Amino acid sequence: xxxxxxxxxxKIYPNGTKGLxxxxxxxxxxxxxxxxxxxxxxxxxxxxSINRLHxxxxxxxxxxxxxxxxxxGAQLRRIRRGIGMVFQSFNLxxxxxxxxxxxxxxxxxxxxxxxxxxxxxxxxDLALQALNRVNIAEKAYIRADQLSGxxxxxxxxxxxxxxxxxxxLADEPVASLDPLTxxxxxxxxxxxxxxxxxxTIVNLHYIDLAREYATRIVGLRAGxxxxxxPVAEATDERFSEIYGRPIQRDELLEGAQP
Amino acid sequence: MxxxxxxxxxxxxxxxxxxxxxxxxxxxxGIKPTAGQITRxxxxxxxxxxWGYVYLPDGEDLLxxxxxxxxxxxxxxFISAILCVPFAFWAAxxxxxxxxxxxxxxxxxxxxxxxxxxxxxxxxxxxxxxGSFAGALALGLHSIGMLGKLFAEEIENMDAxxxxxxxxxxxxRFQILWFAIxxxxxxxxxxYTLYRFELNVRSATILGIIGAGGIGTPLIFALxxxxxxxxxxxxxxxxxxxxxIDFVSGYFRRKLA
Amino acid sequence: MSxxxxxxxxxxxxxxxxxxxxxxVLVVLLLWGSAHRIEASFGRLFKGLPNxxxxxxxxxxxxxxxxxxxxxxMLDTIRMAIAxxxxxxxxxxxxAVLAAANMVRSPWIYQTFRFILNLLRTIPDLLLxxxxxxxxxxxxxxxxxxxxxxxxxLIAKLTYESLETIDRxxxxxxxxxxxxRLQLILFSVVPQIIPHFISYVLYTFEINVRAAAVLGLVGAGGIGLYYEKTLGFLEYDKTNTIILFTLAxxxxxxxLSTKLREKLL
Numbered sequence: 144x145x146x147x148x149x150x151x152x153x154k155i156y157p158n159g160t161k162g163l164x165x166x167x168x169x170x171x172x173x174x175x176x177x178x179x180x181x182x183x184x185x186x187x188x189x190x191x192s193i194n195r196l197h198x199x200x201x202x203x204x205x206x207x208x209x210x211x212x213x214x215x216g217a218q219l220r221r222i223r224r225g226i227g228m229v230f231q232s233f234n235l236x237x238x239x240x241x242x243x244x245x246x247x248x249x250x251x252x253x254x255x256x257x258x259x260x261x262x263x264x265x266x267x268d269l270a271l272q273a274l275n276r277v278n279i280a281e282k283a284y285i286r287a288d289q290l291s292g293x294x295x296x297x298x299x300x301x302x303x304x305x306x307x308x309x310x311x312l313a314d315e316p317v318a319s320l321d322p323l324t325x326x327x328x329x330x331x332x333x334x335x336x337x338x339x340x341x342x343t344i345v346n347l348h349y350i351d352l353a354r355e356y357a358t359r360i361v362g363l364r365a366g367x368x369x370x371x372x373p374v375a376e377a378t379d380e381r382f383s384e385i386y387g388r389p390i391q392r393d394e395l396l397e398g399a400q401p
Numbered sequence: 402m403x404x405x406x407x408x409x410x411x412x413x414x415x416x417x418x419x420x421x422x423x424x425x426x427x428x429x430x431g432i433k434p435t436a437g438q439i440t441r442x443x444x445x446x447x448x449x450x451x452w453g454y455v456y457l458p459d460g461e462d463l464l465x466x467x468x469x470x471x472x473x474x475x476x477x478x479f480i481s482a483i484l485c486v487p488f489a490f491w492a493a494x495x496x497x498x499x500x501x502x503x504x505x506x507x508x509x510x511x512x513x514x515x516x517x518x519x520x521x522x523x524x525x526x527x528x529x530x531x532g533s534f535a536g537a538l539a540l541g542l543h544s545i546g547m548l549g550k551l552f553a554e555e556i557e558n559m560d561a562x563x564x565x566x567x568x569x570x571x572x573x574r575f576q577i578l579w580f581a582i583x584x585x586x587x588x589x590x591x592x593y594t595l596y597r598f599e600l601n602v603r604s605a606t607i608l609g610i611i612g613a614g615g616i617g618t619p620l621i622f623a624l625x626x627x628x629x630x631x632x633x634x635x636x637x638x639x640x641x642x643x644x645x646i647d648f649v650s651g652y653f654r655r656k657l658a
Numbered sequence: 659m660s661x662x663x664x665x666x667x668x669x670x671x672x673x674x675x676x677x678x679x680x681x682x683v684l685v686v687l688l689l690w691g692s693a694h695r696i697e698a699s700f701g702r703l704f705k706g707l708p709n710x711x712x713x714x715x716x717x718x719x720x721x722x723x724x725x726x727x728x729x730x731x732m733l734d735t736i737r738m739a740i741a742x743x744x745x746x747x748x749x750x751x752x753x754a755v756l757a758a759a760n761m762v763r764s765p766w767i768y769q770t771f772r773f774i775l776n777l778l779r780t781i782p783d784l785l786l787x788x789x790x791x792x793x794x795x796x797x798x799x800x801x802x803x804x805x806x807x808x809x810x811x812l813i814a815k816l817t818y819e820s821l822e823t824i825d826r827x828x829x830x831x832x833x834x835x836x837x838x839r840l841q842l843i844l845f846s847v848v849p850q851i852i853p854h855f856i857s858y859v860l861y862t863f864e865i866n867v868r869a870a871a872v873l874g875l876v877g878a879g880g881i882g883l884y885y886e887k888t889l890g891f892l893e894y895d896k897t898n899t900i901i902l903f904t905l906a907x908x909x910x911x912x913x914l915s916t917k918l919r920e921k922l923l
Contacts, residue, residue, distance in 0.1 A: 194569055224571035234562030239584045242672075247580045251571030258576055284673050299566075306570055423740045426733065427802075433795040440793050472692035479689055515908045517872045519784065520901065523889055527713050529706035533696030538703070607784040610876055611886075614696060620785065621876075624792045632789070636781070643780040 144208045145169040146342055147193060147310065152202035154188055154366070162188040163199070164366040172309075175336045176344045177353040180363035181386055186346040189363065190312045193344070194226045195219065206310070224251035227303030227341075229332075231315040233295040237288035241279070241298050244287050245270040248306035266305075273304035277331050293324030300331055304339075311335070313345040317352070322396055329356050349396040350382050446629030447636065454634050461619070463638045470615035471642070473533050473608065474601040477540025482594045485545040489552030496561075507550070514546025518604055522613040533614025540601050540608075548597050555589040556582075592657045595650045602646045606639050717898040724896040728884055728903060734798060735880035736907070738873070739866040742802045746809025747859045753810065754817035755843070761821060772818075778811030783869045787878040801878030805866045812865070816858040817851065824850045853922045860915045860922075867911045871904045 147170040154162035163185050170176060178186045191197040193204060195211050203212050211222045227248070235244045249266045250258050262270075274280040277297040279290075287295060296316060303311050313332060317325040333356050336343045347353045353360055353374075360377045362370030362385035370377065370385050383389050433439070455463045492506030522539035529535050563581035572580065609617020616635060623631040693699075755761045757771035783804050790800030824847060833842065874882025881900060888896040 196565060196569060220571040220573060222571070223569060226569070228566065228569040230562060230566065232562050234560075234566035236563045236581060236584045237560075238588065243580075243584075247567060247572075248570050250567070250573075250576045250580060255573050255575045258579065281670055283670050302566070302570070312569075419740065420744075423737045426737050427741060428797060428799065433793070436794050443789065443793065469696060472695040475688055475692040476696065476698055479692075511909070512905065515868070515905050515912075516901070517868065517904075519872045519875060520885055523885060524710070524713060525706075527889070528710035529702050534698045534702060537692075537696055537698060603780070603782045607782045610784060610788060617785070621788060624788055627792075636785075639785070640777060640780045644776070647780075 145205070146172050146207060147344075148205040149193075150203045150205070152192060152199050152204060154185075154192060154197065155200045161366050162197075163192065166202070166366075166368055168361065168368065168371070170310075170342055170344065172342055173336070173340045174342050174344075175333065175356060175358045176342075176361060177357035177359075178344065178346045178361045178363060179348075179350060179353050179382070179385060182348075184363040185366040186363055187314055188366075190228075190314050190344065190346055193310075193312055194223050194228060196228075220251055224306065225308050226310045226312060227306045227308035229296070229299050229303060229311065229313040229316045231318045233292070233299045233319075235287040235295055235298055235302075237286070239287060240284050241274065241287055241290070242267070242270055242283040244298055245273055245301045245305050248273075248302040248304070251306070269307075270301070270305045273301040274298070276304060276335070277301050291324070292320050293327060296320065296324075296328050297331060300328070300335070304335065309341060311341050311343045313343065315346050315348065318348060325352070325396065332356070349394060350390060351395045351397060353377070442627075442629045443632065446631070446633035448633070449630055450634035450637055451628070451630040452634065454631055455638075463616070463619075463634060466609075466616035466619050466635070467638055467642050469533050470605045470617075471602065471646075473536045473540060473605040473613075473615050474598060476537040477544060477605070478594060478598040478601050480537065480541025481544035481548050481597065482590070484541065485549035485552055486590075488545060488549035489556060492549060493553040493556035495557070503553075507553070510546050510549040510553070512546070513543065514550070516543065516546070518543035519607065519611060522608050523611055526611070526613060531612040531614075533608075536605060536608035536613035536615060539613060540604055543604075544597050544601060547600075548593060551593040552586070552590055555586050555593070559585050588657045592654045595654050595657075599643075599647050599650050602643055606643075713894060716892075716894040719895065720898040720902055721893070721895040722899060724888075724899045725903065728881060728900055731874070731881045731884060732903060732907060735870045735874075735882075736867065736911075738798050738801045738805060738880050739863060739870040742805025742870070743809050743859060743863045743866050745802065745806035746862065747813055747855075749806070749810045750813035750817060751855075753814040754821060757814060757818040758821040760824075761818075761843075761847075768818075775811050775814050775818075778807060779815070781807075783808040784872065784876060787873045788876040791877045796877040796879075798879035801870065801873040801880060804873065804878060805870060808869070809862045809866060812862050813855075813858050816861075817855055820854045821847070821851060857919045857922050860919050864912050864915045868908055871908070 147168075149166050149168045152163055152166040156162055166189065178189060180186050188197055192199050193206075193211075195204075195214075199212065203210055205211070206222050206226065209218075209222060211219065214222055236247070246262050246266060249262060249270070252266075253262075271280055271283060274283055277300050279294055279297050279301065282290060282294065282298075287298060290298065299316075311332070316332070317328055320328060329352060332343055332345065335341055345356075354377060357374050359373055360370065361368060362377075362381070364385055364387060370381055379390060386394075488506060488510055492503050492510055494500065494503040518539050521543050522536055525535035525538045525542075526532075529538065559582065563585065564577055567577045567581040605615050606620075607617050609615045609619070610621050612618065616639060620632065620635045620639075623629075623635060753771055753775065757768050757775060759765070759768050762768050786807050787801055787804035790803045794800045794803070831846070837845070870880050870882075872882045872885070874880045874884065875886060877883070881904060884900050885897060888894070888900065
């Protein structure tokens with residue numbers, strides 16, 4: 144049984160454009176997969192289909208053998224609980240404290256009524272440990288909007304850790320960060336992947352970053368998988384094929400640096 | 402003549418016509434011959450207010466009248482701040498929401514807003530009898546119109562990111578509301594509620610005119626019985642109270658921003 | 659989770675929740691005190707609800723024939739709003755200039771005028787109307803004056819605030835060619851401020867139409883008098899006609915005025 148399995152997945156938007164076209168992919172435990180492709184190639188749609196933030200039009204997606212496509216209500220929420228997500232714009236509640244943002248990762252484990260009256264001590268400890276793992280525990284009681292972008296993204300990663308997810312989906316997690324914090328956030332993701340064995344799928348714009356961190360690279364073009372293989376096979380020529388043109392300077396993190 | 406000048410002349414003519422129509426219909430006479438004298442009396446009363454009315458041991462004084470007025474405003478504001486929330490969520494337009502639905506919500510809110518609070522108070526007096534309670538209910542119902550609209554705008558301007566993040570963690574609808582939506586909109590809600598409270602204090606001072614409680618009742622009584630010094634002290638009391646409330650409420654609103 | 663165990667001492671202490679708790683207690687006390695003071699209770703409300711239901715039932719269907727009786731007072735109401743707003747707008751112009759920090763040099767002057775404008779806005783128009791009725795007797799004149807006083811406060815405040823944000827460029831250009839103060843205001847300030855000013859006047863007019871509709875309750879003319887008349891005689895179907903008519907007029911005025919204001923700015 145695969146951890147994640149996409150079978151003949153297609154997504155057609157209401158205006159007729161094809162977001163994903165007959166995708167077949169499987170992911171195993173502990174993989175660190177980077178998805179590359181031009182913007183509009185379907186990277187984000189692919190990621191958001193896995194936890195069903197986007198509905199797919201055809202096919203089936205299974206998480207540990209359970210179909211998330213067919214899941215409803217409580218069952219859907221239970222599957223989502225096992226899949227953490229990190230966003231480009233961090234998606235923190237800016238006015239809430241850092242700790243409260245991390246605790247939001249725990250709500251899937253409790254009844255609605257229980258969460259109204261605060262979290263159990265064990266959850267708070269778990270959240271503080273998660274913050275500690277991304278080296279930001281001392282900020283626990285500060286409002287999230289007081290932190291820098293890189294720190295906010297680490298809080299978002301801590302939220303995923305507190306969620307005790309088996310899968311992390313990261314949608315352009317470093318696109319709004321400067322090169323230095325980009326490295327720190329990617330290092331955090333990689334370390335968590337290695338130490339906890341959490342399967343991680345990351346959308347990235349920079350191909351040098353993809354080569355540096357990934358164990359496997361998936362290339363998308365116009366909603367179709369045009370490359371799927373280990374980093375060693377992802378040569379410059381293959382990247383040019385994925386992009387349909389030679390690699391440009393701004394697609395390298397090094398090149399983006401002034 | 403050019404088109405632009407034509408339009409200018411047309412607007413000018415319409416404005417002139419409106420004013421002719423307006424002033425043609427106004428009564429020229431009907432001013433009481435005693436007007437000047439009464440005005441002098443009122444000003445005399447304003448500068449020589451009836452200080453003794455500020456506190457009377459057996460009740461029915463200025464302080465208790467103002468206290469009632471504030472109580473009406475507090476309760477009225479509270480009622481509307483609670484009741485307007487469902488209206489606000491109904492009227493807020495969103496990405497996955499039919500426009501007809503939010504449009505209907507907005508229309509209802511604008512209807513409530515247009516309905517004068519003083520007329521609502523007249524209707525509530527018929528229901529629960531004259532007094533401050535009717536006034537508070539009227540303010541509570543009337544304020545839904547404005548607060549609902551402002552709350553809806555706050556919801557529309559909210560960042561959708563946290564909601565998305567909560568959905569992704571497997572949160573239920575209510576948990577999304579509690580952890581992603583409320584923390585974002587609550588400061589704005591509170592700020593608008595305070596602003597509405599400032600307006601409601603003003604409104605509450607007039608409710609007594611029709612018997613819905615507060616300082617308006619003794620004021621209209623003093624006016625009718627020509628106790629100008631008492632009119633003076635009540636007006637001073639209203640001005641001081643309203644200014645003070647604006648100041649305090651404004652301080653808290655700045656802290657919330 | 660595995661990994662290094664967290665030393666408890668390194669973690670920050672949670673902030674005290676005392677402030678939130680105190681605020682909550684204060685608000686609850688305030689609400690409880692207010693409810694107690696005005697003798698509010700759910701019991702009274704529930705007992706009153708059937709009355710309210712009867713009232714609403716009697717309001718429908720509205721008595722459309724009564725419409726003919728209230729057309730004239732409604733037109734008077736609009737007249738009052740127009741006259742009051744105009745009068746207020748005229749008086750507001752000099753007051754706005756005197757309250758703007760970039761128009762007069764002395765803080766004493768503009769602070770004094772701001773204070774006066776604030777005072778004017780603390781007194782609700784219905785109270786002003788009640789006072790003016792006491793002075794001038796029943797009729798439209800006290801209503802118009804009450805609306806005018808209220809309008810002065812609002813229009814002058816909005817106008818001086820935009821006066822203070824006007825573009826300094828044309829002002830400096832005029833100064834450099836040696837214009838005097840009056841010329842300055844006429845040729846560089848007025849053209850910038852006129853659209854805003856008219857927009858504020860229209861906005862005040864919208865508010866004044868709503869206000870004028872109830873001034874009759876204190877005898878200051880217009881349709882408001884008919885609320886009391888019909889309610890006093892328990893003719894709720896007639897009251898409903900007035901309410902619906904007023905709603906229609908107010909919404910129409912709002913719509914027209916908003917369209918005009920959009921065109922202006």
